[in-house]
Amino acid sequence: MSKKILIVGGVAGGASAAARLRRLDEQAEIVLFERDEHISFANCGLPYYIGDTITDRSKLLVQTPQAMKQRFNIDVRIFSEVVAIHSDTKSITVRSKDRGDYEESYDYLVLSPGAKPLMPPIEGIHHPKITSLRNIADTDRMKALVNEQTIQHAVVVGGGFIGIEMAENLRELNIDVTVVEAAPHILAPYDTDMIAYAEQELMNHGIQLELGNAVASFEHLKQEDNNNEQINVHLKNGTAITTDLVILAIGVQPDTAFLKESNIALGTRGHILVNDAMETNIANIYAVGDAIEVTHFVSNTATAIPLAGPANKQGRIVADNIAGLSSTYKGTQGSSIIKLFDLTGAATGLNERALQQLAIPYHVIHLHPASHATYYPDASPIALKVIFDEQGKLLGAQAFGKDGVDKRIDVIATAIRFGASVTDLTELELCYAPPYSSAKDPVNMAGYIGHNILADRLRVFVANELAERPIDETVLVDVRTKEEHDRGHIAGSISIPVDELRDRLDELDKNKEIWVYCQVGLRGYTASRILSQHGFNVRNLTGGYKSYTMSSL
Amino acid sequence: MSKKILIVGGVAGGASAAARLRRLDEQAEIVLFERDEHISFANCGLPYYIGDTITDRSKLLVQTPQAMKQRFNIDVRIFSEVVAIHSDTKSITVRSKDRGDYEESYDYLVLSPGAKPLMPPIEGIHHPKITSLRNIADTDRMKALVNEQTIQHAVVVGGGFIGIEMAENLRELNIDVTVVEAAPHILAPYDTDMIAYAEQELMNHGIQLELGNAVASFEHLKQEDNNNEQINVHLKNGTAITTDLVILAIGVQPDTAFLKESNIALGTRGHILVNDAMETNIANIYAVGDAIEVTHFVSNTATAIPLAGPANKQGRIVADNIAGLSSTYKGTQGSSIIKLFDLTGAATGLNERALQQLAIPYHVIHLHPASHATYYPDASPIALKVIFDEQGKLLGAQAFGKDGVDKRIDVIATAIRFGASVTDLTELELCYAPPYSSAKDPVNMAGYIGHNILADRLRVFVANELAERPIDETVLVDVRTKEEHDRGHIAGSISIPVDELRDRLDELDKNKEIWVYCQVGLRGYTASRILSQHGFNVRNLTGGYKSYTMSSL
Incomplete structure (x- = not known):
């Protein structure tokens, strides 16, 4: 006997589930309900259409009900809002623009209602503009x-x-x-x-x-x-x-008000709760996308991360499970990216704020590698931050730059997926030719720095710690050239260029901790190795003066 | 007592080893011998300097002897060719332009002689042009x-x-x-x-x-x-x-003629043989870079892969081992990239030719995803080939395209480093926004296709198999639209568009194997799912008509 599967919501996760279900089961009856006119539209593209970067509106409409019918034999019903779920009778109530209210039975139900913009009760908020x-x-x-x-x-x-x-x-x-x-x-x-x-x-x-x-x-x-x-x-x-x-x-909130009477378990903020097979607490009812609570892949804690990539993956996993294939979702790690005019920002995993909330101890490094070999034209700096735990396990990364940011965060996101340590990054063999990278890729460099920290060959401080530096017990040393120092430096620092350091060790007090810094952290590292091998207690500013100037804005 | 370390060859691996050694050991005596005038030059940049893409010659000179002395206290001796190694007395013979021949003793010796261009004995080859x-x-x-x-x-x-x-x-x-x-x-x-x-x-x-x-x-x-x-x-x-x-x-050959009398074990083609600590058969003598034989990371067989990335990594590992830190090199996987005017080609792991030589069975998939969301401007196709073994383990990947090729091969290279299966690619959470990727990244798509093949939900054929197709026992079906078919198709194929397939099943002979194809493989996959669920024995052309036209050139 063929299965009857109802899908609530036709964007991202819902549409993915429908197509995959049909590919797995030619006989199933599949009905997709969409409250609005359009299914499977390019919701991530909407701002770019308004900004005229995307000029052809039809390109936003990835799938049409007609195409879903022809290609996948899916019964798509638009202007059809699902208003109630009756799990006792395995049926739903649909409010159709054309047909009014009616009931529809199911063997399996997939909920993909998405999230809706928050509308706080601010005075005057209701206005056409x-x-x-x-x-x-x-x-x-x-x-x-x-x-x-x-x-x-x-x-x-x-x-x-x-x-x-x-x-x-x-x-x-x-x-x-x-x-x-x-x-x-x-x-x-x-x-x-x-x-x-x-x-x-x-x-x-x-x-x-x-x-x-x-x-x-x-x-x-x-x-x-x-x-x-x-x-x-x-x-x-x-x-x-x-x-x-x-x-x-x-911000957004899960669009799950219609589930209030359904006995489907919701989280405190209204997210649908699912297990790793994407199944709710009620048998045969699954949920995907922005409306659900997920497990964070790195912290293993419950969270909500509304992103298109995870929603699509979840849609496929639901289809597999309904079709009898065992498939589990292993969690969301929050890989994200944003274009900001000529700049790209990308991030994956946990940031410091989240780690502090979870009380997880961590190391932070900052570096400023070039997008590709500096001797090849148009190399541009990448500001890269990598976070790892005390055993070295990668927890997260953030980066900004004009070029090559997406690649480096995707590589680190991949490493995180395999439970990598920061030291593992030293061994990644990434593609190198001068237009694309350096013989030591920025990701390798992050690995080297992390490896040195874990092995206690390098102790670092972050720019924010400068505010609490014990002035009497430390010496702050700028190891850049005198010219760089004169162009601007951290208040209270003395100038000893790294190339003169071996000859000027007697200018430093061994009873004080030496805090060194350079422009991006590399010369500071060399200086810290010289000093520590001469018996000094030394720390290096991770990311150097560049990270200092950016973090103090 | 301080160590005395001699390094033969000042480019890539040799220069990396020298700098790392100094950071680890401030007391060591480190001497670097370079036959030519320049150390640590940008050898990967030389063609681009000749082509005027790099216009400033000084940018090719990454490090100078003076800078290496000041920063790292390295005794760099240029125009100094090492002509013999005497491991019994732990010394070498140096032929200096200024000083003539002299001996130098060592505690540790690092060989980084590189590789030199092959000069076959072709008539007339000696000529200034x-x-x-x-x-x-x-x-x-x-x-x-x-x-x-x-x-x-x-x-x-x-x-x-x-x-x-x-x-x-x-x-x-x-x-x-x-x-x-x-x-x-x-x-x-x-x-x-x-x-x-x-x-x-x-x-x-x-x-x-x-x-x-x-x-x-x-x-x-x-x-x-x-x-x-x-x-x-x-x-x-x-x-x-x-x-x-x-x-x-x-091509190149290892520049190891000077080792002939040294008792250092060489491979059949003259490569220096080392263990995973980069140590030769002779105690305290290490070797790195283009002159050594390495283990291929994927096949675990001996090979020689002259690439700058591995050379630099090996230099660091040698330094660690000499400094008493245990560090091993896990092998080279051949990640490479090349710019070809507006095109980028990148590859990692083993190709079909290598796998056939090693008699390793494998699956191949081809796909043609867009570099980013097609509704966002300037998306361009990527031709991606992924190879995996019968258990799914990733063996290699190759790609060409105008944009986003480096990122996808780097992600797959990273996955290979962690021993990933093609199915693991389905779970990678890569950064998505329309200017950078699609909700299902090309790498995810490769995972989906591979997963379907491993689960026997999809059987594919490659374009090259068309030449051996048993005409009497198969039907070749073009499932693209009639218009696409009329613009050009594979000889001998009939046209049944995928959207009409369910209604035209009776046109196909169930006693014959159905070979379907579309433009890039996606509609063919949908068609193959429809057909196989209706009892047909079916295979889909991986990469579709596009891969067919490119492979038959």
Whole structure:
């Protein structure tokens, strides 16, 4: 007898599950319900369509109901909202635009409802020019507003991925943009000592950042011409911004209100709870995507990470399990990437903030390798931060740069997936020719530094520790050249260039700890090896003066 | 008592070992002997300097003897050739340009002599305009010839990495170039079904390829103006090419003739034999780089792979072992990359040719994913080939494309380093945003295809098998649209578009094996799932019509 499988939600995980199910089971009856008009659209592409980087709207529509029918024999029902689940009778209630309410039975049910933008109860939030971006309808509405060319200024509320992508794309349209973020910095996956790269890039392109600030209320400014109505965004610090458009990108919440009466177990914030086969607490009901709680691959703790890659993978795993193939999801590690004008930021694993919350001890290194051999044209620096535990196990990495950032974080993400230690990075044999890398790739370099730390051949300090440096018990030494020192240095440091260090050891007090620094950390490492072998107690500033200047912004 | 360490050869592995040794041992006496003038130069950059991509010659000189002395307290002796090793007395004979012959004793000896270009005994090979490229002196000589602007045509003998990089760079100077390669194809790391991408790119940029041909003799054409003397390159097939310059890039051999009397064990082709600590058969003598035989990481067999990345890693490992830190080299996997005008080629692990020689059974898949989301501008196709054994263990990968090739091969190279199976690629969580990748990255896609093959849900054939297809026992079905079929198809195939397949099953004979194909393999996979579930015996062309057209060139 053929299986009847109902899928709730036709984007990312839901569409992936449907296609895979059909490939595994030609006989199954598969029905996909989508509340809106469009299934399987390019939701990650929506900001770029608004910014005119993607100019052809039809390219956003990856699959159509007709194509899903023809290719995969899937019964796709759009404008069909699933409003209730009755697991006792193995059926659901569907609210159809055309057919009204009806029931549909299932053998297996796959929930892929996604997440919806948070809409906090801020005074004045309901207004046609205060909008969020989730689906094609939102996109069309926002695109129409932008096309009217009455938008000279926009406020983006929320500095997460969608907020920052929207800010970039609106700016590309020559709209003045202010981003309001309640946290001290944008883009939570990055630690405070890395995020300056992103914030500087945005400010260099004319985006205003209101950090550590939040919206108190929206005031609707009536105009004679109603189309040009403006909004006064009152911030909690008492200032106000008059703007033509407000994008709400504060965050998302699982769109799971329809499950309230279903007995399907939800987490404290409404996420669907699943096991590693993606099955809920109720037999034959599975869930995937932004609406579920996942296990973090690195920390093994419960979390919610709304990303398209994991959603698609989960869709395939659900299909396998329904088709009788054993398949498990091993967790999400939070690999993410964002384009910021000419800059790329990428991250994977846990950051320091998360590790501190979990009380996991860790080492941090910073380095600034070139994207490829410096003697070959157009090499550009990569700011790379790698975090590993006291046994060396890789916990996370973050990077910013113009080129080669995606490659290095993908390599580290792969190593993390195999449970690698930072020392394992020394052995990776990556492709080298001058246009692409260096004989020692940035990832190898991170491995070398980590290996030296684990072997106690190198002790480092991070820039933030300078604020607590015990002045009387330490000497801060700039081992760069005198010329570099004179162009700018850390307050309180003396200058002894590394190439003169062996001859000037008597200038240093062996009873004090020597804190050395250079420009990026490499000469400092050499200096620290010279000093420690001459009996000094020494630490090197990881990432050097460059990391210092970026972390103190 | 301090150690005295002598290092023979100051490029790549030798220079790496010297710097690491000093960082580990401030007291050691370290002497580095270099036969030529320059140490630690950018040997991978030499072709790009000749081609004017790198314009500043000083950038090629990564380290100078003076800097090595100041920074690392290394006694660098240039123009100093080591001509004999006396392991019984732990000393070497040095032939110095200034000092004549002298002996130097050692506690530890590191051999990093490198490899030198092969100079076969071809008639007429000794001529000022027949030259190879190994060092700065060669580079200066070749650059001078090119700068004279009397070179309108050049012949590159040998289609390996150096030969092809030289061909590209000469062509960038508007010189007409012919590459003569004795094998049927250039660039041995690539299989014949992939190399057409490279060869087409070269030909599209006006480079002539003489494949399966070799030089019989060089004829010196005397001119009245001696500077413009030309060479007639007589090929084995009887033709001749008149040219202004001949680059010999036939291959390299270990530069180990000076070890003949040393009792240091050499391989059949003269490579120094070392254990995994990089130690030779003679205590306290180590060797690294292009001159040694290594273990192939994937096949575990002895091989020689002259690459800069491994040489640098080996240099560090030797230093660790001499300094008393236990460190082993786990083998070379042959990760390599080459720029070919607008194209990138990259490979890692073993190719089919090597696997057949080793009699290792394997699976092959081809795919043609986009470098990033196709709805985002400038996505370009990547031709990706992945090879894995019958248990799924990854053996190798090859790729060509305009963008994102280095990233995907580096990720697969990393997975190979951890002994991954092709199925593990399905679980890699790589960074996704539309400008960088797709929600299912090309590497994930390779994993999915491999997983389906291992689970026997997909049987594939490669384009080369079409020649042996038993016509009477098979039906070849093009499942692309009728329009695609009409634009060009594989001879003998019938057209049944995948979207019509379920309704046209009765057109196919269940007693015959159905061989399906589409454009890149994805619709063919869907078709093969439909057919196999309806009782057909079916195989899908991996890589589709695209791989077919490229493999039949």
